[in-house]
Amino acid sequence: MALTNALPDIFAPTKVGARARDYFSQNGLPNKRNEDFHFTDLSRGLSQETENAIIFEENPAPIAEIEMRLFEDRIEVIGQKIGVCVEETAPNLDRDVFQKLIGGMTRFSKKIVIDANCNVAVSIIRFPNSRANIEIAVGENATLNLVEKQICGGGLSSFSCSISQAENSQVQVQTQLLGNGVDLSLIKASLESGANYSEILMASGGKMVRRNLEIKLQGEGAKAEFGGVYLLANSHFDFSSNIEHLHPNCTSHEVMRGVVANGAHAVFQGKILVARDAQKTMGNMEHRALMLEDGARVNAKPTLEIYADDVECSHANTIGALDESALFYMQSRGITKASAKALLTQAFLAQVFDAISDEAAKNEILGKVEIVLRGLIK
Amino acid sequence: MLKIRNLTVAVHGTQILNGLSLEVPAGEVHAIMGPNGAGKSTLSYALAGRPNYEVLGGTATLNGEDILSMEPEIRAAYGLFLSFQYPLEIPGVPTLTFLRTALNEQRKTRGEEEVSAPAFMRMAREAAKRLQISDEMLKRPLNVGFSGGEKKRMEIFQMELLAPKFMILDETDSGLDIDALRVVSDGVNHMRAPDRAMLVITHYQRLLDYIKPDKVHVLVAGRIAESGGADLALELEKNGYDKYEVAA
Numbered sequence: 001m002a003l004t005n006a007l008p009d010i011f012a013p014t015k016v017g018a019r020a021r022d023y024f025s026q027n028g029l030p031n032k033r034n035e036d037f038h039f040t041d042l043s044r045g046l047s048q049e050t051e052n053a054i055i056f057e058e059n060p061a062p063i064a065e066i067e068m069r070l071f072e073d074r075i076e077v078i079g080q081k082i083g084v085c086v087e088e089t090a091p092n093l094d095r096d097v098f099q100k101l102i103g104g105m106t107r108f109s110k111k112i113v114i115d116a117n118c119n120v121a122v123s124i125i126r127f128p129n130s131r132a133n134i135e136i137a138v139g140e141n142a143t144l145n146l147v148e149k150q151i152c153g154g155g156l157s158s159f160s161c162s163i164s165q166a167e168n169s170q171v172q173v174q175t176q177l178l179g180n181g182v183d184l185s186l187i188k189a190s191l192e193s194g195a196n197y198s199e200i201l202m203a204s205g206g207k208m209v210r211r212n213l214e215i216k217l218q219g220e221g222a223k224a225e226f227g228g229v230y231l232l233a234n235s236h237f238d239f240s241s242n243i244e245h246l247h248p249n250c251t252s253h254e255v256m257r258g259v260v261a262n263g264a265h266a267v268f269q270g271k272i273l274v275a276r277d278a279q280k281t282m283g284n285m286e287h288r289a290l291m292l293e294d295g296a297r298v299n300a301k302p303t304l305e306i307y308a309d310d311v312e313c314s315h316a317n318t319i320g321a322l323d324e325s326a327l328f329y330m331q332s333r334g335i336t337k338a339s340a341k342a343l344l345t346q347a348f349l350a351q352v353f354d355a356i357s358d359e360a361a362k363n364e365i366l367g368k369v370e371i372v373l374r375g376l377i378k
Numbered sequence: 379m380l381k382i383r384n385l386t387v388a389v390h391g392t393q394i395l396n397g398l399s400l401e402v403p404a405g406e407v408h409a410i411m412g413p414n415g416a417g418k419s420t421l422s423y424a425l426a427g428r429p430n431y432e433v434l435g436g437t438a439t440l441n442g443e444d445i446l447s448m449e450p451e452i453r454a455a456y457g458l459f460l461s462f463q464y465p466l467e468i469p470g471v472p473t474l475t476f477l478r479t480a481l482n483e484q485r486k487t488r489g490e491e492e493v494s495a496p497a498f499m500r501m502a503r504e505a506a507k508r509l510q511i512s513d514e515m516l517k518r519p520l521n522v523g524f525s526g527g528e529k530k531r532m533e534i535f536q537m538e539l540l541a542p543k544f545m546i547l548d549e550t551d552s553g554l555d556i557d558a559l560r561v562v563s564d565g566v567n568h569m570r571a572p573d574r575a576m577l578v579i580t581h582y583q584r585l586l587d588y589i590k591p592d593k594v595h596v597l598v599a600g601r602i603a604e605s606g607g608a609d610l611a612l613e614l615e616k617n618g619y620d621k622y623e624v625a626a
């Protein structure tokens with residue numbers, strides 16, 4: 001069935017955009033019938049009128065050696081470093097409908113190439129309505145500190161970041177998804193032997209926010225770590241992760257915790273795939289959500305797909321409420337109910353970052369968590 | 379100081395306290411003894427304002443103020459402290475953070491200035507030393523993984539730092555070893571003052587050897603069945619509660 005007339009005007013005037021428009025006019029935008037979008041009807045979110053974006057921070061001072069500012073009509077690159085070069089590229093995203101969609105929406109693309117043994121800090125600032133794609137090639141033994149910050153303000157935005165990590169490279173990512181409009185984003189990393197990927201994420205949700213994390217562990221001893229928190233009130237956040245163990249002796253560790261207040265909808269879909277010869281895999285995944293009020297919704301779907309026989313994999317998933325007895329105990333010491341809730345919630349979320357060694361990033365995120373919580377808890 | 383008149387309380391719809399009356403004047407220590415299930419903890423929780431402990435009738439005033447209409451945290455700021463029979467674990471909240479928040483929120487409610495972090499640390503260190511609580515314990519999340527006795531010691535530590543006017547100790551002695559019992563009792567006695575009073579709930583005379591009560595009350599089936607001097611505890615230890623059970 002052709003849905004051409006129903007298709008919203010979201011595709012970029014690029015070759016990839018034209019291909020995507022053709023594809024989606026044939027197949028329709030992903031909706032609830034697509035298993036990956038069962039809890040988030042993208043076709044609805046993308047068809048709604050998006051309100052005009054408000055831009056709060058026009059020109060913040062750069063926070064890293066190289067800063068990429070993604071705007072609606074351009075990408076600005078600030079700073080340079082020996083051993084790092086920035087080139088033009090086009091999105092190469094075709095694996096599934098989500099990738100096709102983001103690729104088709106992408107207006108601007110850049111590629112960052114980091115030489116072997118180089119050590120660089122890069123920040124990516126996503127302004128409202130930006131639709132950009134960034135590719136990063138991290139050389140052998142190189143280190144990348146990446147910050148992805150979304151400046152809030154509504155609108156419709158998309159973002160994809162593809163990182164390829166050569167042997168023994170280290171990547172540390174700090175992600176702040178604080179937009180409040182419709183946002184589709186994707187971060188993917190492929191790791192050669194001895195490479196490390198570690199990410200901490202904070203999300204406040206928006207009108208419709210979908211984030212995919214896709215990790216491929218494809219070399220001996222590669223290791224991926226992820227710790228994320230979401231704090232939602234009257235907002236939506238759908239997080240989907242796919243961690244593929246494709247080589248023996250790789251490790252992955254993923255923890256996501258979130259709190260939802262009235263009118264919020266959180267989705268967590270996590271998958272660990274272990275290929276047949278990926279023996280001695282260690283993979284675990286945990287999702288815990290806290291419902292602060294009744295009028296909130298959480299859907300969680302953790303999946304393990306294991307084809308090897310000598311592996312240690314686990315997943316945990318809980319959805320609960322704050323412990324009323326603990327709250328009363330705290331009140332009986334003179335702490336107001338709102339502060340008691342905030343303290344317990346903050347502690348619940350902070351546990352995600354227990355294992356994270358990047359103190360600066362951790363403290364920045366926890367500071368923001370505290371501020372958002374103050375608005376969330378009554 | 380504390381005046382309870384005809385207090386009737388239901389827990390989740392079941393009536394537990396049946397018109398209980400009790401008066402503890404300033405400067406005094408009163409003990410409450412009574413069989414399991416008599417309503418001793420129910421009385422403590424009702425006074426502290428636990429949700430689902432519904433006051434069906436009667437009054438309770440502290441220095442003339444009706445405490446039953448206050449939120450639990452306001453009662454605390456007003457000077458009421460309950461040492462829980464079963465203290466709760468507060469995951470992820472370090473003991474000192476918890477206590478400094480509690481102290482400063484109480485002070486804010488009373489319109490007093492906040493205590494600075496260094497001043498608070500001095501107070502905490504001093505009290506911890508007296509109660510033989512290690513620095514390591516203070517850094518851990520409150521009560522998480524603490525032994526039964528450690529939790530009780532931590533209750534008294536909190537009590538010392540918050541310096542309440544009226545204290546209810548609900549079986550603070552149970553779970554304490556012989557040395558800890560002495561340390562805790564010393565801590566409690568340290569807080570006795572002419573403008574303070576306390577209610578000590580216990581099953582054992584042992585505690586009352588250390589904390590000498592001015593009066594002993596027997597709580598049976600949701601009301602005070604008998605009141606007497608310190609000797610009453612000795613008599614109860616010998617004869618048990620049989621005579622009250624029959625009467626009730």
Ligand SMILES: Nc1ncnc2c1ncn2[C@@H]1O[C@H](COP(=O)(O)OP(=O)(O)OP(=O)(O)O)[C@@H](O)[C@H]1O
Nearest residue numbers: 389390392394412413414415416417418419420421
């Ligand atoms: N949620 C509840 N619903 C119904 N009954 C309850 C509830 N909680 C407590 N009770 C009952 O209230 C009664 C009094 O309990 P309470 O804890 O006050 O006794 P206590 O005197 O402190 O006993 P102990 O010496 O064992 O500590 C008990 O019979 C108990 O089963």
Ligand SMILES: [Mg+2]
Nearest residue numbers: 418419420463
């Ligand atoms: Mg009891």
